[in-house]
Amino acid sequence: MPTVWEDMGGAMGLFYSSFPVMVFVLVNSFAGLMPGIWSAVGVGVFFVIFRAVRKEPIKPAVSGFIGIAISSFIAYRTGSAKGFFLVGIWFSLACFAIVALTIVFRYPLVGVLWSVMNRVPMKWKKDKSSVYGYDLATAALAAVFGARFIVQRWLYEEDYTGWLAFAKIAMGYPLWGLALIVVVWAIRRADKRIKQREAEEGPEPAEETDEQVEARLREKYAQTPDQST
Known part of the structure; x- marks a missing residue:
């Protein structure tokens, strides 16, 4: 990947x-x-x-x-030349709102995306410490979007087109790099805690297939005495 x-x-x-x-x-x-x-x-x-x-x-x-x-x-x-940066400014605000809401609703975006990308269940939801870590990682992403909006919006209002270009570049990958450090920490921490819990509690019982359920029910009914006689 x-x-x-x-x-x-x-x-x-x-x-x-x-x-x-x-x-x-x-x-x-x-x-x-x-x-x-x-x-x-x-x-x-x-x-x-x-x-x-x-x-x-x-x-x-x-x-x-x-x-x-x-x-x-x-x-x-x-x-206006500063209009060149307008979409990016409001896009940052929209992303900030969406990312922040995932924290409010207790489904931090970083944890959800990691589980979806790896096609694994969200077992970290059962561990408060792991949820807290993903909250911090998601908050780091929200902080990037929020900072980009606040700074670039101010530069836009002040008509500093040249500084807008500088801010757009400087607040791009460099800030994402810092946020990524928190994201990687949260993912590794949550995975480690999940493995520790599974080792302590033992493997979860496997879910029965439809065929297994049907066979078990047939066996149960076969062993039940006929009450009609």
């Missing part, structure tokens, strides 16, 4: 998502909004074609291009 870093494209994924942003800010400052938009979109298209020609996975480049295309459209519609 690929790691989170690999799934995001690694160092090149970071480059594909950040370089078009820098191109937009640079061209916009010298040539204006529309040249900046077309330059960013052009760079995004180039990355997709470049990866396809080299027969490399295009997912990181395509993901970056989609983000650039949506941001460019918003900037065009608003007629």
